[in-house]
Amino acid sequence: MKIGVLGSGIVGRVLASAFLNEGHQVMLGTRNISKEEVLKWKNENAGSLLGSFQETAQYGEIIVLAVSGLAVEDAISLAGNEHFFEKIVIDATNPIAAVPPDNGVLKFFTTLEDSLMERIQKILPDAKIVKAFNSVGNAFMYKPKFAAGKPTMFICGNDDKAKKTVTDILTAFGWETEDMGRVEAARAIEPLCILWCIPGFIRNQWGHAFKLLKM
Numbered sequence: 001m002k003i004g005v006l007g008s009g010i011v012g013r014v015l016a017s018a019f020l021n022e023g024h025q026v027m028l029g030t031r032n033i034s035k036e037e038v039l040k041w042k043n044e045n046a047g048s049l050l051g052s053f054q055e056t057a058q059y060g061e062i063i064v065l066a067v068s069g070l071a072v073e074d075a076i077s078l079a080g081n082e083h084f085f086e087k088i089v090i091d092a093t094n095p096i097a098a099v100p101p102d103n104g105v106l107k108f109f110t111t112l113e114d115s116l117m118e119r120i121q122k123i124l125p126d127a128k129i130v131k132a133f134n135s136v137g138n139a140f141m142y143k144p145k146f147a148a149g150k151p152t153m154f155i156c157g158n159d160d161k162a163k164k165t166v167t168d169i170l171t172a173f174g175w176e177t178e179d180m181g182r183v184e185a186a187r188a189i190e191p192l193c194i195l196w197c198i199p200g201f202i203r204n205q206w207g208h209a210f211k212l213l214k215m
């Protein structure tokens with residue numbers, strides 16, 4: 001499929017490379033296609049495309065949102081809301097506030113009765129948004145290797161078919177997937193990012209992922 005990845009930070013680049021590796025056609029979207037790390041990524045990823053946010057959203061049959069949480073609304077308006085119409089949108093963002101963590105605990109600009117994904121869904125009511133990839137570090141997003149087996153990716157979203165497509169992608173990427181229901185579940189999935197980061201901030205341990213153990 002044609003995948004449009006919005007955001008050229010480490011998450012955007014890692015996920016764009018992963019989709020290319022799985023045989024998809026990929027455009028990486030950025031406000032500045034001549035940035036050093038973007039050109040380096042392009043050289044290292046044969047067959048990849050670079051574009052503006054608008055070109056990338058237009059190109060993608062599936063769109064990946066991989067921009068700073070604080071910049072999501074700006075990025076969507078640069079991309080053009082109409083280019084998300086009825087498309088699957090994989091939302092990897094977290095609503096991290098621009099303030100330092102408290103003893104390793106990140107601060108969010110959302111509350112427990114709200115989530116960034118719900119805000120995005122309100123801006124893009126016809127988009128089939130699926131939360132995924134937000135609860136693990138970028139080093140483990142593609143083909144994670146843990147002695148204890150496959151980790152669990154928690155997803156949510158209002159469209160069952162879109163969640164099935166994203167589950168298939170996650171399976172190819174080496175994950176077990178747990179569907180946590182509709183968009184409101186992002187109120188619980190987004191804060192997993194806070195939990196995931198604590199061992200990193202307080203003990204410099206960044207090599208872990210969540211797994212749901214079931215009977």
Ligand SMILES: NC(=O)c1ccc[n+]([C@@H]2O[C@H](COP(=O)([O-])OP(=O)(O)OC[C@H]3O[C@@H](n4cnc5c(N)ncnc54)[C@H](OP(=O)(O)O)[C@@H]3O)[C@@H](O)[C@H]2O)c1
Nearest residue numbers: 007008009010011030031066067068069071093094137138
């Ligand atoms: N880092 C991780 O391991 C990790 C893990 C899970 C989830 N996440 C989430 O994934 C998202 C991306 O994280 P990241 O670490 O790759 O990078 P980031 O520093 O959080 O975001 C970088 C991206 O945001 C875009 N951006 C920044 N300001 C903008 C603005 N004013 N308007 C439009 N776009 C703007 C930039 O676009 P340009 O390409 O134009 O520069 C850049 O691509 C975040 O929401 C983060 O919380 C990160």
